[in-house]
Amino acid sequence: MRYAKGYLIRDQVNSPEFFAYTGFLMSFPWEWFVTLAFPIEENAGPVKTKMRRLWFTRKLCTVERIQVGYFYVEAAQGNFSHIHMLMLGRRIRYGFTKTLDLVSRSFWESFWKHQTKVEKPVSISSLATYCVAHIHNPKxxxxxxxxxxxxxxxxxxxxxFK
Structure with a gap:
């Protein structure tokens, strides 16, 4: 992928960069696929979207006492903006490893006041392709x-981590 003045220049979906990025994302053991949406009337721009993403993940970290790492894609078309995140989490304490698999997805779905979905990935390859396709989508x-x-x-x- 190439950047100009801080903005992504979108390449073709079938480009070598697309496949390389997808392959890179597939090398992580993602535990959650999260989608956070904003209502159309809110018109959340890039700054507000970033602040909301950080707010959500910091609440997750503090409430669950777990470290999270994630890949995110924030996108907007007109007044509709949304975030996709591929997430994993770890905390090792007293020989016990806590992951996001042990955290209630339904609680965190209800925590976000707008439309949201927190899912356990069935196919990491299809989710990685879906997220990277968002980056390359000209719409x-x-x-x-x-x-x-x-x-x-x-x-x-x-x-x-084992």
Missing amino acids: YDWVDDGFYNLKLLKKCKMGS
Whole structure:
């Protein structure tokens, strides 16, 4: 992927960058796929969307006492903006490992006041493709993507946590 003045220049969906990014995302043991939507009348721009994403994940970390790492895609078309996150979580204490698999998805769905979905991934490859396709989709007015907590993600990717 290429950037110009801080904005993503969207390549073709069948580009080598698309397949490389998808393959990279497939190398993580994602535990949750989260979609957070904003109501159309709210018209959440990039700054508000980022603040809401950080608010949600920080609440998750503090309430569940767990570290999370994730890949996110924030996208907007007209007044409708939404966030997709591929998430994993870890906490090791007294020899016990807590992951997001042990956290209530329904509680965190109800925690977000707007439309939301928290799912356990069935196919990581299809979710990775779906998220990367959002980045390359020309119908969106703006798209932002990135990672949160790279230190945890690197440990999990390399298999440091069992």
